Amino acid sequence: MTKHKTPLLDELESGPWPSFVSDMKQEAEARAKNVNNVEYQIPVDVVEDLMGVLELSFAEGETHWKHGGIVGVFGYGGGVIGRYCDQPQKFPGVAHFHTMRVNQPAGKFYKTDYLRQLCDLWDFRGSGLTNMHGSTGDIILLGTTTPQLEEIFYELTHNMNQDLGGSGSNLRTPSDCIGQARCEWACYDTQDLCYQLTLDYQDELHRPAFPYKFKFKFDGCPNCCVASIARADMAFVGTWKDEIRIDQEAVKAYVGGELKPNGNAHAGRDWGKFDIEKEVINLCPTECMRYENGKLEINNRECTRCMHCINVMPRALRPGSQTGCSILVGAKAPILDGAQMGSLLVPFVEVNKESGYEEIKDVIEPIWDWWMEEGKNRERLGELMKRRGFQQLLEATGIEPMPQHVSEPRHNPYIFWKEEEVEGGFDRDINEFRKRHQR
Amino acid sequence: MTKHKTPLLDELESGPWPSFVSDMKQEAEARAKNVNNVEYQIPVDVVEDLMGVLELSFAEGETHWKHGGIVGVFGYGGGVIGRYCDQPQKFPGVAHFHTMRVNQPAGKFYKTDYLRQLCDLWDFRGSGLTNMHGSTGDIILLGTTTPQLEEIFYELTHNMNQDLGGSGSNLRTPSDCIGQARCEWACYDTQDLCYQLTLDYQDELHRPAFPYKFKFKFDGCPNCCVASIARADMAFVGTWKDEIRIDQEAVKAYVGGELKPNGNAHAGRDWGKFDIEKEVINLCPTECMRYENGKLEINNRECTRCMHCINVMPRALRPGSQTGCSILVGAKAPILDGAQMGSLLVPFVEVNKESGYEEIKDVIEPIWDWWMEEGKNRERLGELMKRRGFQQLLEATGIEPMPQHVSEPRHNPYIFWKEEEVEGGFDRDINEFRKRHQR
Amino acid sequence: MAFISSGYDPEKPMENRITDIGPRKYDKFYPPVIAKNKGKWLYHEILEPGVLVHVSETGDEVYTVRVGGARFMSVSLIREICDIADKHCEGYVRWTTRNNVEFMVDGKDKVKPLIDDLESRKFNGGSNKFPVGGTGAGITNIIHTQGWIHCHTPATDASGPVKATMDVLYDDFKDMRLPAQLRVSLACCLNMCGAVHCSDIAMLGYHRKPPLIDHEYLDKMCEIPLAIASCPTAAIKPKKVEFDGKTLNSVEVNNSRCMFCGNCYTMCPCLPLADGPGDGIVLMVGGKVSNSRTAPKFSKVAVAFLPNTAPRWPETTDAIKKIVEVYATDARKYERLGEWAERIGWERFFEKCELEFTHHLIDDFRDPAYYTWRQTTNFKF
């Protein structure tokens, strides 16, 4: 426990929020005690050494981890992030400190027997430290040595029926919002689509054949609780085509104050009496709502399904019943060219379990083909779209251009006409021209 | 009159809108008749030949003018646009067809004696065809021959006390809105500022020393009736610092219907009774207005002086009395990099006749210095700003950065720190680093 | 025609030379009522389309009668304007920033005789010489450029399409029934001398074929490096060509990179772009300049190509008329065309105006293009 002094880290033990330092200390202690007599396969003081490294970083303001190098399991191009300490003599316990990405179950529901099995494995063959979860969605097993990688993979697959997730230039571990499992607004079964595509694209997930990483995320509605629109090369966001379902009695109950707006999300302050005009009608971005004579009317043709009114009056309003999803493409973090939000490619597609999601795969696969053909090394889909233009993506996917694809039409007139679109083509004779126009 | 058949042009003689074809015909006829026995210095049938060229273009859909070549008057780098016909044998009258740009008076007010003098000169030494006015603002004398250029310049300057305007890589003819001469909203004397700067910068206007063209435009208020914000490298737009002046009685008269909103600009349709809430309060972009108990209140601190409320109730509301102008820089047409709107550089500066507009020149001149130093050949100020960043413009002008300079702060984090801003500087010793971090 | 000297001596150009005197001073041309009341105006009103009154704090009033017309104008017509100004306006007249002519009188009684005079004058061909209008929530004169009358780079004419369009929009020049002012502009090439980039409706001449290459003369007439450097998309490369047994220095153009901007032709006359069927008009909509309510906006491309059907450009005027009518019916009071399109959404704009949305309308020019794609699930079916 006192292998390294950690005065700076110790200061993070106080305060109300759960202290990761305290948790590390408890783990270090548990490993030291080893009440279950685990035959630790990596150094028993790994956690202490990690604390030592971290304390050093706190003192200096610099990381002490080096580039990964290529480590992994046989036949897979991802799932492991190699990591080495740059002061291995001081901190031998973390000289090697690779992480493994374990593909989380869709929706991140668990049964405790599974979790305990995972803990046992990681106690035995790793640091006993995890991230629940990584920001892509995986279960992150933080820190083990190279010889353990195949062993862990073997036990995961053989004993736990569990595969690794993605890393490298391939499909990354897809993830989803809780959706229909516990949310009244989900327009399709996010868990099933996430699971099914993960299975169907195992090859793309494990064997890097792409120019760079590629992410799927699945949100059941435009609230985007898994942030798909901001973080996924392809975001599948639930939506509907028909009318918002209205329960006029419940509307009245909101107006009357019997029901609390926004599922009581504002209970922490007295915001005064609910005012349907101010809180719903006037905040509707399309101005397509009216509340007159105790009746709420929605001009659904003009509604953009932004969710605001539904969010505020969940007991009175529900998404329509003709549901499906919109597909947005190209979101990514800022490296190299600035962050990108997903851009709407498919306004609406059915999410059809029966067909094995064929309609959706018919969008995915041409995109991959185009990107694999045209994409440069380490070029994300969004970057390729920027470089080659949205038009080329439309051509590659066979989708017709429509105003829904833009927030506004171009304001520059620099249109690249194709030769076949222009009467007479591009080939002309300068001498003919010079007959009409002397030099 | 029948030198060339013009069946296509003839079709433009009908219809209610004044026909330029009819006007050309009347001019061709007048020249042919020559009732005043003018000794035309360029071909008498110049107008007929111009119609002939134009008819040919109408038939073919192609222009018949060639590149200009360098023509001009001695010592000036601008004011003349050279032009030659590419079918000079067919249309000898317009074989040479240069235009001259005559610097219009600010506000474009004229006395007829001046105009008649100009007409006589142009009848005599040119085509008798003009543009009143060119889109920069000049009087455009359309079409004369090379030998006439110096003659016209001589007569303009000696007999009419009138100079040429700009063309080429120099200051272009400044222009302005009618402003205080006839508009109640003008926040400064646009004519005087336009005139004074034109005079003070004659050298810049006539002798190309700039990387490319440079335009000044002067608008008395944010309505921008001379479109300065869209068309000038430097736009001077009137504004005020204090409070909108309110005449509460007049407000009531609008509400009561005695006064017609928007100076009666909507009289062509029955829009129903004036609704101050709908037409003013709710359209105020900052929501800083209230109409309660027959009284209009404006929270001037939040007002962005957009002019809407003043436009709608001109008899009730007037701009404040602490007036001056905002300066926006870098507007330009789309070549090469897309169109640019002017960007706010100086939120407010006094427009001070007494000082000879020194405060304003103190902004102009450092900008020119920077642009002449850093600008590439044929690079507009706006393009330089884009290439080098707004920061450099601020440095060059000594203006402090402020949130008014942006519509929103940057969303990418790619900040170019300067060495002197960063503790410890950029020079470090790799060996020192390697003591902390082994390879 | 004998050459008559002005007094200028080409041998001694500097003798007696007067330079740098600038324009005539503005206040020499102010009508008395303007000179007296400058800076004192209190308010204005539009009495009828084309007729304004401004009232001063001195009690003075100035009545303005605005007339439209071609800014392409003969000296005969200018002299006629002078005659009218002399007769009614003490010899003063002005032009507006949109090339209308304004006659000002200082008493209400002088207005009707002036208008009657103006409206009585017609060209021989039958069109009006001085139609009164162009104020308020209507359509005023079209800002435009040279076109086939004087420029070497146009992809369409200026005066022709403008006349055709104003004929079609004439009723709205004479009326104020629109939700707000609607500004129409034309520029004959994308140098955009008309600054059409911020107009409610803009016609823009546009080429659609890459430059022809006049190999024989190119090296003689152009600086090859300048021509190459002029291309914003780097579509031009140096090339040796065989011509008449000789090897000449010239260039080649990568057609698929060319966006037909014509900048190479500006630098080199041996790279002409003009092409009858290739050239035509891009229709842009929804720009504005004023800061009223919303910030100035750029116009957006609504129709990628309309042919140069001289003399009356019916495809173009039909499209414009359609947009104006739909806007007139659908927009709210004070709402500029672009504000309306943004409120209802561009998907509705195209639907209501019955315009086809083609791939050309999706921005693909440089990095900012990305920000015009739709980055939200909020759209209308």
Added chain:
Amino acid sequence: MAFISSGYDPEKPMENRITDIGPRKYDKFYPPVIAKNKGKWLYHEILEPGVLVHVSETGDEVYTVRVGGARFMSVSLIREICDIADKHCEGYVRWTTRNNVEFMVDGKDKVKPLIDDLESRKFNGGSNKFPVGGTGAGITNIIHTQGWIHCHTPATDASGPVKATMDVLYDDFKDMRLPAQLRVSLACCLNMCGAVHCSDIAMLGYHRKPPLIDHEYLDKMCEIPLAIASCPTAAIKPKKVEFDGKTLNSVEVNNSRCMFCGNCYTMCPCLPLADGPGDGIVLMVGGKVSNSRTAPKFSKVAVAFLPNTAPRWPETTDAIKKIVEVYATDARKYERLGEWAERIGWERFFEKCELEFTHHLIDDFRDPAYYTWRQTTNFKF
């Protein structure tokens, strides 16, 4: 510690190998009440901060108790979570997309015992193990990344600043007094694994010094052309250097073009950027992800640099606290932080939050920068 084989034989890696089986199927892990009511939920309500009820059309209800915590978690802690889930929740538990843990029970009576149990558990150091909260119009867990615990490119730590910030924002984790939900994120370098680019408040680790160059090893450890190509601003050039009497291939960096993105270091370990005083945090604000009312927005830079003052990053937490408090007081109900800043104007945002506006906050990155400058006269003094 003896090596214990799992059964894997490195000589015959393919023997008995199981691959491509994917994750465990989601429905195997559904609590019974979820399995039964999936797709049938009618509505939800937040009973108190951290406690939700969802009501099904079957009449069933599920009560969710959400607890916050570090996502960096030991197996000891996970086992403790399992103990709780076994005791109260039939052995089921889930994690949210923001790394909170959710315990679900199928009856109201089971809620209080669960909460009491959760809140009773503390770490030795005194902090809560399972604080209940993070729902509704409050602040939930911080999305973050590895920082100094595991990554080679961070410019700040992750777990440290997150703990410090959550301590400061703890009251709002336990409350729902804000105008809307407020999402805080952290990414330790601008790879932005935390995807902080769309958060209400984001901490972003940022370097401020160009890479050091390890000439001696560079050519041995890196592909020089790849290193050069990796630089988005073309700041890196090849260079020969004299070292120990030998001429080595290496690179040089044009410091004035470097924007400290670290992409070169990703490609080449001989170009490290880490620097104690140089590195720190960029504070960004006003992003959002949901499409509710307004389209998703990027976060904007509000403070260009805050130092890495370990262990508690007081400059950062102070700035965040200040922004949250001003937002809480000034914004309207339902208004996200970015919506608020846009409504009042960024000039007011900086004034009210007492943040200095420095030149760093003006965009100068590529063409789109231009569109963020103020292109209107509409501003507030």
